[in-house]
Amino acid sequence: xxxxxxxxxNVIEEEANPNSFKxxxxxxxxxxxxxxxxxxxxxxxxxxxxxxxxxxCKQGATCSSNTCTNFHGAKECNFVAGKKIDERRWLSxxxxxxxxxxxxxxxxxxxxxxxxxxxxxxxxxxxxxxxxARLEQAPVLKxxxxxxxAYPTLEYKAASAWSTDEMSPLDKECLExxxxxxxxxxxxxxxxxxxxNFKSSRGSR
Numbered sequence: 001x002x003x004x005x006x007x008x009x010n011v012i013e014e015e016a017n018p019n020s021f022k023x024x025x026x027x028x029x030x031x032x033x034x035x036x037x038x039x040x041x042x043x044x045x046x047x048x049x050x051x052x053x054x055x056x057c058k059q060g061a062t063c064s065s066n067t068c069t070n071f072h073g074a075k076e077c078n079f080v081a082g083k084k085i086d087e088r089r090w091l092s093x094x095x096x097x098x099x100x101x102x103x104x105x106x107x108x109x110x111x112x113x114x115x116x117x118x119x120x121x122x123x124x125x126x127x128x129x130x131x132x133a134r135l136e137q138a139p140v141l142k143x144x145x146x147x148x149x150a151y152p153t154l155e156y157k158a159a160s161a162w163s164t165d166e167m168s169p170l171d172k173e174c175l176e177x178x179x180x181x182x183x184x185x186x187x188x189x190x191x192x193x194x195x196x197n198f199k200s201s202r203g204s205r
Contacts, residue, residue: 037149040139044150049133060110063117066124069132073115079106080116131170138177141185143198151175161193 037045057063057070061077078084082103091097099105106112117125141147147162148154153171155163164172179187179196188195 036143037145038139038142041141041146041150044137044139045152049130049137051129051133054129061108061112061114061116062110064121066121067128068125069129072117072125073113075114077106077112077114077116079104080114134170134174135177138174138181141178141182141198143184144196147185147196147198150178157193160195160197161190162196163193165192 054069054071057068057072059065059068061073063070063072084104086097086099086102086104088097089100106116115122139146139150141150148156151167151171151174153167154175155166157163164175167175179185184199186197186199
């Protein structure tokens with residue numbers, strides 16, 4: 001008898017089943033991404049988000065809020081960015097121009113159609129927009145395959161117990177949002193772990 005034929009039939013059948021999912025180790029870094037996971041869970045696990053058009057900010061281009069997620073202009077203002085240099089040596093009336101060879105100032109203020117926000121403030125805003133979209137788009141989890149695919153930093157402990165120690169605060173909040181959306185996922189929080197059971201996932205591991 002050949003060596004490979006000495007294996008149990010249930011092992012052979014499980015390996016041949018493309019939808020089978022078995023935990024390989026206690027850490028998710030060595031786990032296989034299940035083929036049976038939904039497209040939504042796979043996209044979410046890879047960091048994808050979908051953005052919607054935000055309303056125009058009432059404060060316009062000069063908004064100074066680091067958390068405002070409204071629209072502030074499609075492009076950066078060239079004046080504020082210092083890309084427009086004043087080449088006038090003299091002003092009207094023969095007076096010397098104090099801003100000669102210096103960046104010109106934008107005199108349109110809040111009515112300017114372009115963005116006046118600094119790169120730092122813009123980066124903070126973009127991060128806030130991403131976090132908001134991430135939370136709103138937390139996927140419905142239909143199986144354990146969806147769970148580990150959507151949240152790859154979730155760590156398997158034993159049985160139905162999972163640790164969130166390696167997850168970021170945002171991912172933890174998103175996971176809670178997903179579990180609340182998912183009627184198939186029964187979950188209970190404990191001290192240092194969360195217990196998650198899927199009603200229809202028997203035999204998925």
